[in-house]
Amino acid sequence: MTTQYLILSGLIFAIGALGVLIRRNAIVVFMCVELMLNACNLAFVTFARQNGNLEGQIIAFFVMVVAAAEVVVGLAIIVTIFRTRRSASVDDANLLKY
Amino acid sequence: MDPVKITDYVGTGVIGVSWLMIALPLLGAAILLVLGRITNKWGHLLGVAMSLASFVVAVLGFVELLGLSEDARRQAVHLYEFIPGMVDMGLLIDPLSLSFALLITGVGSLIHIYSIGYMSHDPDRRRFFAYLNLFVAAMLLLVLSDNYVGLFIGWEGVGLASYLLIGFWQFKPSAAVAAKKAFIVNRVGDFGLLVGMFIIWTSFGTLAFGDLQGKVGEASSGTLTAIGLLLLLGACGKSAQLPLQSWLLDAMEGPTPVSALIHAATMVTAGVYLVVRSGAFFEASSTASLVVTIVGVATLLAGAIIGCAKDDIKKGLAGSTMSQIGYMMLGAGLGPAGYAFAIAHLIAHGFFKADMFLGAGSVMHAMNDEVDMRKYGGLRKLMPITFATFMVGYLAIIGFPFLSGFYTKDGIMETAMEHGQWMGWLAVLGAGITGFYMSRMIFMTFFGEKRWDKDAHPHESPSVMTVPLILLSLGSIGLGYYLISDNRFMKFLAPAVGLPERLPEFHLFSTTTVGLSSLALVALGAGFAWYKYGKSEVPVLAPRGSFLTVFARRDLYGDALNESLFMRPGQWLTRIAVFFDNRGVDGLVNGLAAAIGGTSGRMRRLQTGFARTYALSILFGAALLAGALLLVGNI
Amino acid sequence: MGEQVTFWVLAVVSVAAALGVVFSRKAVYSALMLGGVMLCLSVLYAAQDAPFLAAVQIIVYTGAVMMLFLFVLMLVGVDSSDSFVETLKGQRFWAAIAGIGFASLIILAVGNVVFGNAKGLAAATGQGGYIRSLAGQIFTRHVFAFEVTSALLITAALGAMVLAHRERLTAKATQKDLSRARFQGDQPSPLPGPGTYARSNAIDMPALLPDGSVSEKSVNRYIARYDVEHGHLPADPKLAEAIKHSVEVEEESK
Numbered sequence: 001m002t003t004q005y006l007i008l009s010g011l012i013f014a015i016g017a018l019g020v021l022i023r024r025n026a027i028v029v030f031m032c033v034e035l036m037l038n039a040c041n042l043a044f045v046t047f048a049r050q051n052g053n054l055e056g057q058i059i060a061f062f063v064m065v066v067a068a069a070e071v072v073v074g075l076a077i078i079v080t081i082f083r084t085r086r087s088a089s090v091d092d093a094n095l096l097k098y
Numbered sequence: 099m100d101p102v103k104i105t106d107y108v109g110t111g112v113i114g115v116s117w118l119m120i121a122l123p124l125l126g127a128a129i130l131l132v133l134g135r136i137t138n139k140w141g142h143l144l145g146v147a148m149s150l151a152s153f154v155v156a157v158l159g160f161v162e163l164l165g166l167s168e169d170a171r172r173q174a175v176h177l178y179e180f181i182p183g184m185v186d187m188g189l190l191i192d193p194l195s196l197s198f199a200l201l202i203t204g205v206g207s208l209i210h211i212y213s214i215g216y217m218s219h220d221p222d223r224r225r226f227f228a229y230l231n232l233f234v235a236a237m238l239l240l241v242l243s244d245n246y247v248g249l250f251i252g253w254e255g256v257g258l259a260s261y262l263l264i265g266f267w268q269f270k271p272s273a274a275v276a277a278k279k280a281f282i283v284n285r286v287g288d289f290g291l292l293v294g295m296f297i298i299w300t301s302f303g304t305l306a307f308g309d310l311q312g313k314v315g316e317a318s319s320g321t322l323t324a325i326g327l328l329l330l331l332g333a334c335g336k337s338a339q340l341p342l343q344s345w346l347l348d349a350m351e352g353p354t355p356v357s358a359l360i361h362a363a364t365m366v367t368a369g370v371y372l373v374v375r376s377g378a379f380f381e382a383s384s385t386a387s388l389v390v391t392i393v394g395v396a397t398l399l400a401g402a403i404i405g406c407a408k409d410d411i412k413k414g415l416a417g418s419t420m421s422q423i424g425y426m427m428l429g430a431g432l433g434p435a436g437y438a439f440a441i442a443h444l445i446a447h448g449f450f451k452a453d454m455f456l457g458a459g460s461v462m463h464a465m466n467d468e469v470d471m472r473k474y475g476g477l478r479k480l481m482p483i484t485f486a487t488f489m490v491g492y493l494a495i496i497g498f499p500f501l502s503g504f505y506t507k508d509g510i511m512e513t514a515m516e517h518g519q520w521m522g523w524l525a526v527l528g529a530g531i532t533g534f535y536m537s538r539m540i541f542m543t544f545f546g547e548k549r550w551d552k553d554a555h556p557h558e559s560p561s562v563m564t565v566p567l568i569l570l571s572l573g574s575i576g577l578g579y580y581l582i583s584d585n586r587f588m589k590f591l592a593p594a595v596g597l598p599e600r601l602p603e604f605h606l607f608s609t610t611t612v613g614l615s616s617l618a619l620v621a622l623g624a625g626f627a628w629y630k631y632g633k634s635e636v637p638v639l640a641p642r643g644s645f646l647t648v649f650a651r652r653d654l655y656g657d658a659l660n661e662s663l664f665m666r667p668g669q670w671l672t673r674i675a676v677f678f679d680n681r682g683v684d685g686l687v688n689g690l691a692a693a694i695g696g697t698s699g700r701m702r703r704l705q706t707g708f709a710r711t712y713a714l715s716i717l718f719g720a721a722l723l724a725g726a727l728l729l730v731g732n733i
Numbered sequence: 734m735g736e737q738v739t740f741w742v743l744a745v746v747s748v749a750a751a752l753g754v755v756f757s758r759k760a761v762y763s764a765l766m767l768g769g770v771m772l773c774l775s776v777l778y779a780a781q782d783a784p785f786l787a788a789v790q791i792i793v794y795t796g797a798v799m800m801l802f803l804f805v806l807m808l809v810g811v812d813s814s815d816s817f818v819e820t821l822k823g824q825r826f827w828a829a830i831a832g833i834g835f836a837s838l839i840i841l842a843v844g845n846v847v848f849g850n851a852k853g854l855a856a857a858t859g860q861g862g863y864i865r866s867l868a869g870q871i872f873t874r875h876v877f878a879f880e881v882t883s884a885l886l887i888t889a890a891l892g893a894m895v896l897a898h899r900e901r902l903t904a905k906a907t908q909k910d911l912s913r914a915r916f917q918g919d920q921p922s923p924l925p926g927p928g929t930y931a932r933s934n935a936i937d938m939p940a941l942l943p944d945g946s947v948s949e950k951s952v953n954r955y956i957a958r959y960d961v962e963h964g965h966l967p968a969d970p971k972l973a974e975a976i977k978h979s980v981e982v983e984e985e986s987k
Binding site for chain 1: 896
């Protein structure tokens, strides 16, 4: 069973990464990041059961806290950017370059 | 007789505080330079006072020295440890150094006094006196030091003072250039002196005159010749001897008292002092002493020839100075027999040349700083005192019987004749040329028609200038006889430099071949000068002149020679170095920088600003890492 | 067996939903798909002896985070659908290569490992039960990290406030300013509410003014147009006339 869970976790992670790479809407990109974090959590929980201790679950718990904080700040940034540029596309914010 | 052993001074007399001689003028210079404009009002008086005080100390020291027995007349005064284990700074009080000290402080004080009048219109008079005091202090350190290091410090100090004073009117580009030229040419000589000192140190392990005494024989003859030649190079630089003579004529850009004090009476004779003080090395190496005499003869002729063609009164006197120092150098190269005559001539020359320079300054002062003798003429009636004193100096330098130069120069020529016919005769020939060019100067300046500029109003100088002239001319009259008669000076110097095996005989009027022929030649030269410049009209504009005249006027092409031999190749070398630096060194650095810059310019295109591109590279990196871990794990 | 069934059902659903997150044109659908993935995962947590995490997943993720996402979506514009034309050259191709490559590597890696039977959490939670063990771990071993998370949350809250705060550029309009603006405009009085003096309480009925006439301004123009287009006109000719007229006036003004 562990192998199946881990493969599922890897698949969801890869899908999330793909989404980050190909979607331009900053909010969707954010959702894909959340997808990746959730995939990680699944792996943690799986390993917690496999190894018979609670460390994995606790780390998953902390990941959730961090993800929540990240979403709050990230979405605030998106709102701020949208307010000034009228766009939520990550490609539009490309001034920091050569 | 060999020089006396140097003993440490234990008495409580003035010799113990002889450092005051150096310290007082140095203090004066420091006060004048540090306090600056506050001292403008009384600065010149302080300068004179310091110089006079130094003179008084020298005289008292001299009196004390005379009171000592002959074998105790070399006293070393220890001052302090300068470089631990290497140099103890101290002063050497002996007849030689005190002779110089008396000349420097005596003539120096007179020139200080004269400068009060001469520089009275100059806004920077205070600075001038500061430099003069600095010079006096450095020169005294040079001659009084009991080791080569102290001598070298003084040597450089007088070089600095000379530089500052030649360039005193630095707003004149010619003065600034002349100062630089003097400085640079002197560097060449200093290099020789320094390397000579290095060899002395490595060969003998000491630089103190006292420790070197009696040790000279220990070194090989090659080493001694090397030391002698290197010291001679130093002496040539300071004393404007061939081949380092070129700076002296240009140095006349400085104020006239400077020319009189530094570039006639004292500093330029430092080379002679060095050769005499290092006599042991030259006596031990016949090659070195032969070279000294050759340099002396060559310079005395070159200086005399240059003096013949100069219309600038100061440059004429400068050529004469070169020539006279050539005589001294010749005497110094002849060993103990010549030392006394060389130093006696040096002292006598200090008086009559200073006298003539100050006389020339007096004339210039009267003629609105005009230096071209072709624009003088007929000044003897308007400036009687200057004329009279100048005449005394003139007669002394050409060797008019019974005056100073007559005895001292004849002594050198006689001694030279004993050593080698050729140098004797060349020295006599030089005396004849001296008779010509000095007479030319007299006739052009004081006799003949007035050829003045319209706005010239010649007048006699104030007494503050004429009194030193009179005192100096008195010295020019009697000093030679006093020093030479009964070999008085030779015996006086003996503790310092030794005595020759056979003392020369003294005649009030010598009737030897040398004496008579030199008198005849001088008379011939003076007569020719009278024919050319006294009897006939002197053109105001210099005629083109023959090939010889141009040759002399251009300083025997000394500058041209220096330029083509050293300056041009130096410039080429510099250009090559610059080219190498620009293309080679900078090219490498710049090329590397350009390569890095270009690569970076292309690499920065990777920074697109698109977050998704960066994310892609992160994912690629993660995938690569995962693949690598997988591979490593499987292996 | 039960877990196998649960797993396969939820795995298929969650992978499909995850793909939906990535490939929906509309961000709202993506958000809903994401919610689906999270719910599936929470069930999978529960199936793997992590009931606390399952609850937190639902409360924090599907509850709070998803709501935040939707809220921002509403703020930014819910009805825009994203263009799927790729603007960066080669981005999609290389993203696919990297994504598939990464996934295959992970599957390869995980597939190569032979896991023993899962130990289960029975031993770890033996004393005092599951929640007590978890709490014990968090408040003892990980108490420092826990405290740091509190700082993180406060910082995040403050940061969000600072970022979302908009500097007021003009003075706030006072009541005096507002009333002056109203009296200087064409409409000193408030707009009549719908249904004032109406005989019907329907929102599409125009209001009657105190003199009995019909106020066209009270007619909501969208509703009026709808009524005219669909023939939902009231029986009263006066009201019907007013509705029609308001639509005509609006079309003329266009």
